[in-house]
Amino acid sequence: MATPGISPYPAARPGRRTLRRGPISARFNTRVLTLILVLTIVLLAVGVAAMMLGSLHIPASDVITSVFGHGTTQQEFVVRTLRLPRVLVAIMVGAALATSGAIFQGLVRNPLVSPDIIGIDAGANLFVTFWLVFGYAYRFVPVAAFAGAVSTAIMVYLLSLRGGIANDRLILIGIGVAAAAAALTTLIVVRAPIDAVRPAQIWSIGSVYGADWSDVRLMAVALGVLLALALALTWPMRVLQLGEDRARSLGLPVERLRLLVLLVGSALAAVAVAVAGPVGFVALMIPHIARLLAGPLTGMTLLLTGLLGGVFLLVADVVGQHVMPVSLPVGVLTSAIGAPYFLFLLFRSGKGRLA
Amino acid sequence: MAGVAVSANRRIKPADWRSDRGRASVGAGWRGGVLVVGAALMLVVGLASLRFGSHPVSTSAVWQALTQYDPRNYDQAVVRSQRLPRTMIALGVGAALAVAGATMQAITRNPLASPSVLGVSSGASFAVVTAVFALGLTSVTQYVWFAFAGAVAASALVFASGSVGDRSGTPVRLTLAGVAISAMLSAWTSALLLVSKETYDQVRFWFAGSVAGRDLGTFLAVAPFLLIGVVACVLMAHQFNVLSMSEDAARALGMNTTRVRLIAAGFVVILTGASVSVTGPIAFVGLAVPHMVRSLVGADYRWVLPYCLVVGGIFLMAADLIGRLILPSGEIQAGIVTGLVGAPFLVYLARKRSVAT
Numbered sequence: 194m195a196t197p198g199i200s201p202y203p204a205a206r207p208g209r210r211t212l213r214r215g216p217i218s219a220r221f222n223t224r225v226l227t228l229i230l231v232l233t234i235v236l237l238a239v240g241v242a243a244m245m246l247g248s249l250h251i252p253a254s255d256v257i258t259s260v261f262g263h264g265t266t267q268q269e270f271v272v273r274t275l276r277l278p279r280v281l282v283a284i285m286v287g288a289a290l291a292t293s294g295a296i297f298q299g300l301v302r303n304p305l306v307s308p309d310i311i312g313i314d315a316g317a318n319l320f321v322t323f324w325l326v327f328g329y330a331y332r333f334v335p336v337a338a339f340a341g342a343v344s345t346a347i348m349v350y351l352l353s354l355r356g357g358i359a360n361d362r363l364i365l366i367g368i369g370v371a372a373a374a375a376a377l378t379t380l381i382v383v384r385a386p387i388d389a390v391r392p393a394q395i396w397s398i399g400s401v402y403g404a405d406w407s408d409v410r411l412m413a414v415a416l417g418v419l420l421a422l423a424l425a426l427t428w429p430m431r432v433l434q435l436g437e438d439r440a441r442s443l444g445l446p447v448e449r450l451r452l453l454v455l456l457v458g459s460a461l462a463a464v465a466v467a468v469a470g471p472v473g474f475v476a477l478m479i480p481h482i483a484r485l486l487a488g489p490l491t492g493m494t495l496l497l498t499g500l501l502g503g504v505f506l507l508v509a510d511v512v513g514q515h516v517m518p519v520s521l522p523v524g525v526l527t528s529a530i531g532a533p534y535f536l537f538l539l540f541r542s543g544k545g546r547l548a
Numbered sequence: 549m550a551g552v553a554v555s556a557n558r559r560i561k562p563a564d565w566r567s568d569r570g571r572a573s574v575g576a577g578w579r580g581g582v583l584v585v586g587a588a589l590m591l592v593v594g595l596a597s598l599r600f601g602s603h604p605v606s607t608s609a610v611w612q613a614l615t616q617y618d619p620r621n622y623d624q625a626v627v628r629s630q631r632l633p634r635t636m637i638a639l640g641v642g643a644a645l646a647v648a649g650a651t652m653q654a655i656t657r658n659p660l661a662s663p664s665v666l667g668v669s670s671g672a673s674f675a676v677v678t679a680v681f682a683l684g685l686t687s688v689t690q691y692v693w694f695a696f697a698g699a700v701a702a703s704a705l706v707f708a709s710g711s712v713g714d715r716s717g718t719p720v721r722l723t724l725a726g727v728a729i730s731a732m733l734s735a736w737t738s739a740l741l742l743v744s745k746e747t748y749d750q751v752r753f754w755f756a757g758s759v760a761g762r763d764l765g766t767f768l769a770v771a772p773f774l775l776i777g778v779v780a781c782v783l784m785a786h787q788f789n790v791l792s793m794s795e796d797a798a799r800a801l802g803m804n805t806t807r808v809r810l811i812a813a814g815f816v817v818i819l820t821g822a823s824v825s826v827t828g829p830i831a832f833v834g835l836a837v838p839h840m841v842r843s844l845v846g847a848d849y850r851w852v853l854p855y856c857l858v859v860g861g862i863f864l865m866a867a868d869l870i871g872r873l874i875l876p877s878g879e880i881q882a883g884i885v886t887g888l889v890g891a892p893f894l895v896y897l898a899r900k901r902s903v904a905t
Contacts (some may be wrong), residue, residue, distance in 0.1 A: 214567045305658070305665075305719055305727060351581030352895055361659065365839070365898040369891040372832050376887025379756045380880065387749040394748060398738050481724070521739055532728040536709050539721055539728075 225493045228486060232336060234498040236284065239507050243283075244276040246515045263523065274405075282404035282468060283510045283523065284503035285412040287475055289465040291502025292423055294476030295483065296458035299430050299490045300451065301360045307477035308462035313365035315374035316542040317463075318344025321470075322378050322393040326385045334396065335408075342463035344368060346376035349453065357448040358455070399472035399524025401510055410467050415464040420499065422457045427492045430454055434490070474528040475502055478535050485538060579851050582844075586858040590639070593865045596891040598627050605631075638863040638868045638882065639871040640767065641759065641823040642833060644774045646860025648819040649834025650841070650852055651781045654788035655809045656723055663820035665726045666813060670733040671702020671831040672821065674718045676754060679739045681747045688754065689766050692825045696770070699821030705729055706811070710829050714861040751847070757830035757883020770822040777819035783852055784812060788849040815845075830864070830883040836890045837863055843897055863890070 211220050244256045249271050252257070258264045259272040293308045301310075309315065321342025323332055329337075349370050353363045382390050429450050433440045441447050462476065483498040509526035517526075598610045605613075605623045613624035613632075645663070652661040664670070675698020676691045685691060710725030710774060743749040754860040787808050790798050798805050820834070864882060871880035 303658070310815060340683060352899065355899060362898045363675055364658065366895050368835065369894040369898070372836075372887045372894075373891035376884045376891070379887075380884050383756050383881065383884075385753075387745065391745060392749070395742065398742060473735070477727065477731075504610070509676075519743060520740070525735045525739045525742070528731040529739070532732030532735075535728045536725060539709065 212257075218247045221423070222466055222487070222491070222493060225487045225491075225497055229497055229500060232497070232504055236500065236504050236507070237486075239504060239511065240280050241282070243280050243511045244272055247271070249278065264401065268369045278406050278409050279404045280507060281509070282412060282544055283401045283407045285409075285416050286401065286465045286472065287479075287502035287504070287506025288499035289412070289419070289461045289502075290472060290475040290506070291418055291479035291483070292420060292499045293458045293461035293465070294478075294502075295480040295490065295495060295498045296413060296454060296461070296477070297431070298480050299434065300454050300458070301364065302434065302519060303360070303364065304481065305477075306364065308390065308458060309471070309473075309476070310364055310458065311349045312345040312371035312374055313342040313459060313462045313466060314473075315371035315378070316343040317466045318397050318471055319374045319378045321392075321396055322381050325393040325396065326381055326389045328389070331392070338470070339463055339467035342466050343459075345374060346459040346463065350452070358451055358544065363455075373455065394472050395522075398522050399470040399507075399527070400522030401469050402522060412464065412468055415460070417459055419461050420463075423461070423495060424492045426454055426457065427490060427495055472506070472524045472527055474531045475506060478531050479505060482535070482538060555616075562699060564902075579845055583851075583854060583858065586855065586862070590858055590862050590865075593862050593869070594635050594639060597638070597869050598631045600869060601626075601631060602877075613777060630760075633762055633767060633866060634759045635865060636764065637767045637826060638865040639757040639764055640774050641827050641830070642860040642862070642864025643857040644819040644823045644860070645830060645833040646837035646856035646863070647781050647853055648823075648840075650838035650849070650856045651784075651788070651812050651816050653838055654792055654849060657792060658723065659839070661723065662831065664730065664829070664831055664834070665723055666817060666820070667702035667706040667726050667729045667733065668699045668817055668820040669672050669824055669831060670730040670737070672696070672697055672699040672824040673723070673755065673829060674702070674733040674737045677740050677747060677751055680751055680887060681740050681744055686750070688761055688828075689763065691754065692766055692770070695825035696821050696858050696899065699824055700817060702729060702733060703813075703817040703821070707810070722809075753881075754828040756881040757828040757886075758881035759827050759864070760879065760881070762826060767826060770819065771828055773818050773822035777815045777822070778857060779873050780815045781812065781819070782857070784808070784815075784852050785849040790810070798885045806888045829882065830886055832886045832890045833864060835858055836894045841895060843900075 209220055210223055211218055241253055243255050244260075245251050245253055249267070251268055251272065255268055256272055257262055259268045260277060262269065262273075263315040264272065290308075297306050297308055297310070298304065317338040318341070320337045325331070349363065349367045350358065352370070353359070353364070353366045382394075398448055398452060429440075429445055432443060433450065433454075435446065437447050440450075465472070479502045480498055483494055483501050487494040487497050506523060507528065509530055512521040512530060513521040513523050513526040592621045595607065595610065598613075599605050599607060604624055609621070609623040610627050612618070612621075613627035617628055618624055619628075648663045649661075652663050652665065653659060655661075656665075672695040678698075679685050679691065679694040685694075705786055706722065706726045706729050709729065710722035734749045741751065787803065790801055790878055791805060791808060795805060823830070837856055837860045838852065841852050841859055845855055857865075864886065867885040868882040870889065871885040872884075873881050874880060
């Protein structure tokens with residue numbers, strides 16, 4: 194990652210403004226702020242568009258009135274019970290995944306890292322495959338997924354704990370545990386009859402189909418708490434990026450901080466997996482794109498990353514539902530759309546600004 | 549006292565450079581010795597693979613099956629038609645994947661790099677799934693050339709995307725392009741599998757990665773690619789050593805790093821493409837075996853690569869053998885065993901000492 198430039202007069206750098214109100218001052222990067230505002234508008238627009246489309250086409254004005262409870266009964270049912278939760282869940286899952294990816298990449302400093310490097314997706318997949326193949330209730334799949342994600346993450350942390358959690362060790366152990374979980378999952382998949390395996394296969398692609406208000410509440414609470422924690426941790430994370438020795442000499446409790454950051458990142462990813470299944474690609478690529486647009490990690494770029502993730506997942510879901518000849522789950526679309534766009538960015542960006 | 553003084557003098561005579569050389573050859577000696585032991589172990593495991601399974605066969609029967617084949621003898625038929633192909637495939641593919649993995653880690657200087665990062669596995673998988681979906685193929689032998697073609701095509705796309713305008717010198721763009729294209733291809737693969745249950749039913753076994761059920765002819769058809777790839781990578785070992793220093797150092801020593809990387813990556817694609825087309829994706833060997841080898845012999849690629857050859861072959865043969873023996877009836881595919889057995893070993897290695905990158 195690019196070393197944070199240290200200017201002797203940081204407030205004077207182009208694009209940074211300082212806002213002062215009495216004893217309080219805050220520093221903004223106007224470019225990032227503009228991007229955030231633009232993205233918020235885009236998000237609202239795409240959200241409304243998403244709620245317009247479907248077997249019952251509802252015009253935009255009616256969508257807005259239905260959201261606030263003044264539409265016709267039919268429109269209100271479609272919008273408030275079916276479409277609005279799905280849109281909200283898509284946005285929040287995307288934001289959670291993107292933020293989680295940004296946290297991991299910021300902490301581990303390897304551009305190939307994403308939350309599933311520590312086995313979260315693989316663990317969730319294993320638990321859910323086991324759960325569904327052996328015929329348990331579909332209602333509890335999110336619980337199984339969360340349990341799988343969390344237990345895998347804890348196992349990886351405990352195994353890599355050796356007077357602290359070093360990056361290389363964490364990554365390798367994460368890959369090992371994920372590979373073992375994947376092998377167990379494959380074992381179940383090849384030995385069980387196809388009809389038992391099929392629901393698990395479908396879940397493992399990642400989808401927001403059938404999202405309801407309980408999912409929205411869960412995601413909202415989780416995202417609220419975890420995003421606040423992540424924002425509070427951005428400054429310590431930035432200092433950690435200077436190197437562990439420097440961070441320690443600046444008074445940071447490095448090991449506890451690393452563990453806390455990892456926990457926040459894992460929790461974000463685990464909640465997202467529990468609600469939507471292992472949606473791939475978002476956590477890996479969105480932070481790269483955000484960094485291209487906004488530069489290295491700050492509180493505002495973290496918000497930008499979350500917004501980008503939300504917009505991206507929402508767009509992917511809309512495309513998967515309405516543009517494709519067959520209705521496809523969002524997990525397919527995130528890679529199918531994201532990869533070409535990311536390659537396009539690679540072409541355009543020239544050298545050096547990606548890691 | 550005089551005698552002691554004389555021997556003390558003798559010990560510090562200038563001609564001690566001779567004992568320095570002796571020490572160096574002893575250093576080379578232990579690595580060479582262990583390699584020979586490893587090769588012998590490879591033969592032992594191969595013999596075990598021919599002997600054991602659901603129907604144990606004696607060593608003499610194995611020997612006869614290899615030298616004086618009598619098709620009417622049941623033991624010999626089992627050895628020749630079933631176990632010999634899978635043993636040879638396990639040996640060849642295991643060696644190829646390990647060497648390819650070590651090469652990938654050398655050219656990217658990233659301990660996470662494995663050949664699948666170049667899009668090989670996902671390209672092969674996509675091609676196989678498309679072929680089964682569109683053409684209704686049924687046997688693994690039919691998949692082979694589709695898989696190979698898919699692997700090569702996907703990697704070509706990755707090279708094209710990742711190399712354009714990459715003047716930074718580090719292969720970050722190549723790896724990122726590889727990850728992106730892999731994700732895209734596996735998304736399309738998932739979409740196809742989602743749409744057609746029958747395709748998924750057939751292909752899920754191929755995805756597990758197995759050396760069983762393939763005939764020797766198939767393996768011999770791709771064996772030249774494996775051989776060429778392995779030999780080429782082993783010959784490039786010295787260049788990998790130079791490359792594993794920093795980019796600046798390598799360039800300062802006159803190496804054209806971009807060209808070396810491209811050539812090496814090309815051989816990685818050949819090795820991995822040929823392997824995946826025969827066995828299906830066995831992902832863990834390319835990542836874990838180089839780490840195991842490096843913790844044993846250090847970071848000199850002139851030793852790491854031959855060791856990867858041997859250890860990779862042993863690893864996959866042993867995985868196949870375990871998969872055959874562990875269940876009271878039926879088998880576990882080798883690709884599953886490599887994950888289940890290799891992963892704890894990798895965890896143990898990562899904990900035991902600082903991991904050589």
